[in-house]
């Protein structure tokens with residue numbers, strides 16, 4: 001077979017070498033994931049500068065440091081799959097198909113955005129396109145994902161999967177426990193990716209949990225567990241792909257725990273001065289975007305020019321989205337219908 | 353043949369499961385032969401395999417799951433074992449389901465059944481009436497059926513509504529209330545009903561207290577007073593028009609509810625009548641609620657904690673004498 005022959009040819013360089021055609025795919029996917037990482041980075045840098053310039057009301061929350069794991073979360077999902085992103089998932093959202101305009105419109109409060117000025121920043125979603133719109137309360141979206149998957153099964157759909165994300169801080173809520181457990185009870189095809197970025201706002205791991213590693217909880221919940229270095233895109237892709245495949249194939253829910261450092265404040269209002277200098281020298285503190293870029297160059301997946309071109313393309317898309325959203329109307333109170341329900345005749349109408 | 357309030361709830365669910373494949377029921381101990389703490393789903397799991405599902409004791413996740421299923425096109429009914437435990441699910445009901453349409457333009461058609469209200473010996477954590485609390489938040493319809501007929505038709509209506517519905521079924525009425533047959537027609541959702549016409553005083557109430565109010569009306573009739581009793585049926589939306597029209601006839605208002613006294617449905621009724629129909633009143637309006645303590649266990653205490661015929665009659669006479 002062709003694959004066998006090629007494997008023979010190329011197997012000298014590195015030990016766990018893969019067949020070339022497969023390797024080609026792997027490289028392509030790596031570069032594709034990098035594109036989403038870079039999209040998130042460039043977009044978020046822009047959002048941060050808009051925030052500093054006073055153009056964004058409310059918080060701005062960046063996924064800086066989590067781009068590799070987040071991109072890997074979005075990239076394996078297909079049409080019919082469900083994504084439940086959280087606070088630091090710009091890369092995953094983009095990989096899942098969220099238009100840049102949705103992001104910018106939401107942050108800038110455009111009435112044309114998916115939230116129409118009614119909700120902001122990361123609380124956006126496209127429920128009809130299977131991208132859940134998170135509420136703030138951490139852990140609350142896990143069972144919502146379970147319900148989506150349960151209903152799909154009831155309707156007779158096949159081969160779908162859901163992936164939702166969580167921080168190590170959010171994993172400590174009662175809601176997270178209930179949600180993780182009910183997913184296993186229902187045996188829905190779910191992947192939960194927990195990114196331990198070592199800080200829940202300003203609280204370090206020691207004050208959040210006392211187990212040796214959060215992935216150990218997989219056994220307790222009846223999940224299959226995986227641990228990854230969230231700054232290593234290869235690992236993120238390989239492990240999350242496996243988890244997604246396993247869930248899709250009907251194995252128990254999958255728990256992936258990635259280690260990274262949050263390379264920003266909790267939000268852009270926060271200078272994160274509580275992060276000790278020593279921590280920034282830890283392996284998990286590497287910048288995944290820089291690390292991935294280095295790998296791409298060292299392995300010749302793209303050259304400097306191609307990278308530069310990619311950056312320029314993304315920056316142009318981001319600038320266009322911002323320019324568009326900036327020209328759009330904000331919501332006007334007089335035009336707002338002030339309705340919290342879809343059923344007209346059931347809207348409570350006191351006259352005051 | 354006669355049908356109890358509880359049987360009406362079971363029959364409504366049977367009909368819903370039979371006629372609408374989007375419907376499933378999710379709750380604790382509701383499946384198998386057991387059929388729920390109050391037997392509201394008895395026999396349904398056998399009749400509708402895979403559609404009446406037991407859950408872990410996870411109120412938050414039960415509602416969260418229902419929300420997800422509703423977003424995927426289903427019409428889940430969640431049974432809380434007791435209304436009191438829905439406190440664990442407040443976040444999902446109010447912050448998730450209740451905000452979803454406003455935020456995203458996509459409604460969440462879930463129905464949450466709350467076995468509500470006091471019964472003898474049930475104590476602080478198996479007796480609560482939470483309709484006021486749910487009504488305070490935007491985005492949910494809150495139903496409080498008082499009759500067998502309403503228990504049946506309003507549950508069917510609840511599932512048909514595209515928005516979240518909190519359906520408060522009163523545990524005392526489960527076995528105490530009987531009707532000859534299930535109704536063929538339903539009264540419109542969101543409309544209050546005048547269950548007894550009168551001209552001297554309007555008592556506005558809902559759920560089990562409707563029956564206490566009717567008893568008081570009967571008692572006061574012997575003294576020559578004609579009391580009008582309005583059953584709100586749905587506390588949110590609140591049918592202010594029907595209440596105002598009644599007060600226009602009687603000039604006097606007493607609002608009665610079983611929930612705690614601070615704020616709530618009775619306060620809302622009085623607030624609306626005094627702001628929108630002050631000139632209709634011939635006397636100061638009044639309200640009666642449970643006392644501002646946890647709900648006591650012992651029947652001696654419990655029967656005085658909640659509004660009862662005696663306290664309602666006393667207050668009614670006071671207003672009538674003004």
Ligand SMILES: Cc1ncc(C[n+]2csc(CCOP(=O)(O)OP(=O)(O)O)c2C)c(N)n1
Pocket residue numbers: 087088136137138166167168169170171173197199200201262266
């Ligand atoms: C239930 C709940 N409590 C508090 C908050 C406020 N809050 C928002 S994000 C956050 C920290 C979350 O930490 P983690 O889950 O580790 O995610 P990270 O921000 O580090 O990505 C807190 C406390 C919240 N959103 N939800």
